[in-house]
Amino acid sequence: RVLDDVCDFKLIQSWITQCEASHPVPDPLPPNVKHLRVIDIKEMRVIEAPPYCSYAALSYVWGTDAVILKSTVADPFEGKDSLKMDNLPFTIQDTITLLRKLGKGYLWVDSLCIIQDGPHKSEQIELMVDIYRNAAFTIVAAGSGSATAHLAAVTPSSRARKTQFTASVKGFDLALSTPPLKFFLDACAWSKRAWTYQEWQFSSRALIFTPVEVFFMCSCGTKCESIVGEQQGAPNKLRPVKGLGSLGDLVDKFEIEIPRHRMVSGRGMHHASDWLGFVENYTKRQMTYESDVLLALWSTMDEFRRTVGIGVLAGLLETDLHVALMWQPSGPMRKRNATTRDGRLFPTWSWCGWVGPVHY
Numbered sequence: 001r002v003l004d005d006v007c008d009f010k011l012i013q014s015w016i017t018q019c020e021a022s023h024p025v026p027d028p029l030p031p032n033v034k035h036l037r038v039i040d041i042k043e044m045r046v047i048e049a050p051p052y053c054s055y056a057a058l059s060y061v062w063g064t065d066a067v068i069l070k071s072t073v074a075d076p077f078e079g080k081d082s083l084k085m086d087n088l089p090f091t092i093q094d095t096i097t098l099l100r101k102l103g104k105g106y107l108w109v110d111s112l113c114i115i116q117d118g119p120h121k122s123e124q125i126e127l128m129v130d131i132y133r134n135a136a137f138t139i140v141a142a143g144s145g146s147a148t149a150h151l152a153a154v155t156p157s158s159r160a161r162k163t164q165f166t167a168s169v170k171g172f173d174l175a176l177s178t179p180p181l182k183f184f185l186d187a188c189a190w191s192k193r194a195w196t197y198q199e200w201q202f203s204s205r206a207l208i209f210t211p212v213e214v215f216f217m218c219s220c221g222t223k224c225e226s227i228v229g230e231q232q233g234a235p236n237k238l239r240p241v242k243g244l245g246s247l248g249d250l251v252d253k254f255e256i257e258i259p260r261h262r263m264v265s266g267r268g269m270h271h272a273s274d275w276l277g278f279v280e281n282y283t284k285r286q287m288t289y290e291s292d293v294l295l296a297l298w299s300t301m302d303e304f305r306r307t308v309g310i311g312v313l314a315g316l317l318e319t320d321l322h323v324a325l326m327w328q329p330s331g332p333m334r335k336r337n338a339t340t341r342d343g344r345l346f347p348t349w350s351w352c353g354w355v356g357p358v359h360y
Contacts, residue, residue: 001175001225001226001227001228002164002166002173002175003153003159003164003175003178003212003213003225003226004153005153005156005157005159006153006154006155006156006159007153007154007159007213007214007225008225009098009101009102011225012102012207012214012216013102013103015216015223016102016136016137016205016207016216019205019216019218019220019221020136022220023218023219023220033127033130033131033134034120034123034127035048035120035123035124036048036049036053036108036113036124036131037049037071037108037113037114037115038053038055038106038107038108038113039083039096039106039107039108039109039112039113040105040106041096041099041100041104041105041106041107042105043080043081044080044081044082044083044084044085045077045078045079045080045081045082045083046071046076046077046078046082046083046112046113047078049106053106054104054105054106054136055104055105055106055107055108055135055136056095056099056104056106056107056108056135056136056137056138056139057107057108057109057131057132057135057137057138057139057199057203058091058092058095058107058108058109058110058138058139058141059132059138059139059140059141059190059196059199059200059203059206060091060140060141060147060190060196061141061144061145061146061147061189061190061193061196062111062146062147063144063145063146063147063148063189064146064288068089068111068147069083069087069088069089069111069112070111070112070116071111071112071113071114071115071116071118072115072116072117072118073115073117073118076115076118077112083112089146089147089148090147090148090149090150090151091141091144091146091147091148091149091150091151092109092112092147094150094151094154094155094158095107095109095139095141095151095154097154097155098139098151098154104136108131108135125295125298125299126298126299126302127299128198128199128298128299129198129202129299129300129302129303130299132198132199132202132203133202133203133204134204135203135204136205137203137204137205137206137207138199138200138203138204138205138206138207139151139206139207139209140190140200140206140207140208140209141190141209142184142185142188142190142191142208142209142210143184143188143209143210143211144188144189144211145188145189145190146189151209152209152210152211152212152213152214153209153213153214153225154209159211159212159213160211160212164176164177164178164212164226175226177226177227178212178213178224178226179212181208181210181215181222181224184210184211184212185208185210188210192284192285192286193285193286193287194282194285194286194287194292194293194296194297195287195292195296196285197281197282197285197296197297198296198297198299198300201278201300202300202303204218204219205217205218206218213225213226271308272308272310272317272320272323274304274308275304275308275310275312275317276323276324276360278300279315279327279351279358279360280330280357280358280359280360282297283351283356283357283358284357289338290336290337290338290355291338291339291340291341293315293336293338293346293352294314294315294340294346294352295341297315301315314346314347314350314352314353315350315351315352316350316351323360325349326360327350327351327358327359327360328358328359328360329354329356329357329358330357330358330359331356331357332356333354333355333356333357333358334354334355334356335348335353335354335355336352336353336354336355337355
């Protein structure tokens with residue numbers, strides 16, 4: 001397909017509809033997710049999520065140069081029309097525009113839906129896995145390193161140009177495919193941030209906005225704007241694919257590693273090796289505040305306790321310490337210059353006491 005200046009919202013809606021018909025999220029709002037607030041994009045205010053709320057979640061990078069509007073105890077944005085589009089960073093503005101085009105009513109964004117100085121902030125961080133996993137889909141802003149940037153192709157002139165070569169030959173319009181998704185994810189700031197790792201790992205579905213085109217991924221399939229991959233005449237079935245990263249023989253186009261826990265059941269980690277692999281990938285990522293090293297992983301650690309029955313001590317498996325202590329640096333490392341939330345130093349015998357990538 002030839003890419004237009006603005007993405008085809010009807011096409012994106014068809015991807016979501018097809019996916020939801022094939023394998024809906026089992027529980028849109030699990031009972032253990034308490035005090036969940038969402039943005040009502042019709043009334044432009046933050047509300048307590050209604051029962052059985054179907055919402056989209058945003059995964060993005062705040063950026064060091066961005067002035068992020070945040071909910072506080074003094075200003076929780078609960079009044080009708082209290083959220084003004086002009087006051088929101090472009091990433092959130094465009095996400096709201098996208099959801100309106102798709103006919104969706106609710107959005108979860110961390111900066112606005114978590115009261116940043118409120119009593120439930122820690123509780124919400126601990127439930128991050130459930131928040132993303134039970135969202136109808138996650139919108140991934142993989143096109144820039146700041147919330148001040150637009151979501152590519154949602155508004156005019158926001159898509160990167162001259163990235164797709166086209167030609168007309170004997171009455172046929174021909175177009176080359178754009179670069180593979182892995183090309184964009186490997187290069188973008190979003191995939192290098194620690195906080196976005198568990199958001200990606202546990203999302204049931206993802207709409208990924210790269211600078212060039214939009215991709216849709218779930219545990220059973222991948223679609224993109226530039227390649228026709230929809231099955232005609234079978235709207236309720238997804239084409240079988242090899243995990244979360246290929247569409248038939250077009251492996252190079254979509255080649256993305258599927259998390260093992262999603263490959264097994266789509267709802268949790270099941271083996272000690274899952275945690276070791278998670279740590280290896282997580283330690284390659286960066287964070288603004290070094291003290292967040294376990295906080296950005298807190299919900300994942302709780303998920304591991306629930307599904308595998310193994311506790312996590314300072315980032316290490318409690319029942320397999322003889323294995324967990326065998327981590328080794330796989331690049332430059334330095335001692336972590338930060339303390340835990342209760343003021344203690346991170347232990348040097350754990351990978352969390354150091355800044356840098358590790359492997360087992």
